[in-house]
Amino acid sequence: MRIRLLWAWYGVLATLVGIGLAHVAAALTDPAASPVLAVGSTVIDLTPTPMKEWAIRTFGNADKAILVGSVLAGVLALAALAGAVARHRFTLGAGALVALVGVAAIAVLTRPEASPLDLFPSLVAGIAAPVALRILARAQAHATGPDGRRRTVLLTIAALGAAAAVGGVAGRLISSLRARPEDVALPAPADPAPPLPRGLDDQVPGITRFRTPNADFYRVDTRLDVPVLSADDWTLTIDGDVGRKVTLTFDELLAMPMVERDITLTCVSNSVGGPYVGGARWLGVPLTDVLDLAGIGSTRADQILSTDFAGMTISTPLDLATDGRDALVAVGMNGEALPREHGFPVRLVIPGLYGFISATKWLTRLTLTTYDDQRAYWTERDWATDAPIKISARIDTPKALAELDAGDVVVGGVAWAQERGGIAGVQVRVDGGAWVDAQLGPDGGDDYWRQWFHRWLAEPGSHRIAVRAVAGNGEPQTAVRAEPFPNGASGLHELLVRVS
């Protein structure tokens, strides 16, 4: 039994060596071609929407880590089995490892925009794993004798373990040296945003900051890894139903007049009161200026299909994106180049539309087309194609189920109504009583969220606090409840607190 367990570990170790070296190979060629990531991404794409929604709700930003972890655990369980088999039938066990890598290779090749070169990391894994198993088998064969021999097994295990670990770390290191956002010098905006007023950050403890620091900005990706792209290699192609197809380099984009805007981004998967919303100052070229370079084709187009570097697509209604709103081909976020997590080197930012139909990160292509002709990633998954951000207000403080002292309590939060004239008013209601006007924080513009607070004299007992907002165009927030799928959650944010 113990010896079988040992062989199972050999299978696992051999596989880890394969994965580690494949990571280095992927870093040197294309990080997206890492076999583990490819399997994970394929699993994500095949996961039904309700389950994805559940994962985002349950695990938040950790959903990817949990997925990669599960895929890895599954792979290693199979590797352990292969190792146990290899004890008596080495070729069969080693063959099983190769077959495992083969499945990953298929996942790599079926990624959008995969190239044959992407098979290289899988090939490395497919050779390294069985070779490592062979080395372990040899060492094991020598180990059945005196102490010195057993030491060879331990040394072999240690050496291979180190190879696997070094491979994993080196892979990451190599990728991060390839392209660094901090090396990009951003031009000054020709059309700067007015200075952002001081928010209520210091006055209302627990309130969301008026400007979200880049490191705290929410992230929603279908990707598992943070892509490492180089601005030098980056190009943007504008094609489809255009006058002439145009390709821009990063330097050519930077040479165009830049505008700077404060825009609050919101994810369609955000539930009422949820965290997937953030406010930042974006620097970029107006989308219409970029589209004008290519000119309009037949005027049949009703959709901008944007494609990221790996072939992931997002569709935006052409009429909305070009109706005069501040749609940006963005390169800067809060005074820095875009962080890799948020789309370095270039992404779209279009105010008033949920991110899944507007905010393409790692942008490489804009295609003018029709909804009939081409379908984007989330369109294929039955999400709405037209999804304006719904008017929302969120209570940041106190937290749900907080235990408070009776007396003065400051209730505070943020509200947003992009492309609806911003936030004109926020009201708070306690225990189903009358709606009372909250005080608004400073105005950061119509496409930016607004902080608010309300002083409440809390009496002992259990209380229910609710909030609602009114947009600058007079439109009230709806109390009708809706789930995020297919076009965004609605309903009022309400929470219970206990006062004593």
Ligand SMILES: Nc1nc2c(c(=O)[nH]1)N[C@H]1C(S)=C(S)[C@@H](COP(=O)(O)O)O[C@H]1N2
């Ligand atoms: N390439 C790419 N762009 C993308 C996504 C993605 O998965 N891949 N997610 C979109 C979604 S659903 C949202 S809400 C925003 C989130 O942007 P952030 O991660 O910078 O906050 O990016 C959008 N752009």
Ligand SMILES: [Mo]
């Ligand atoms: Mo989103």
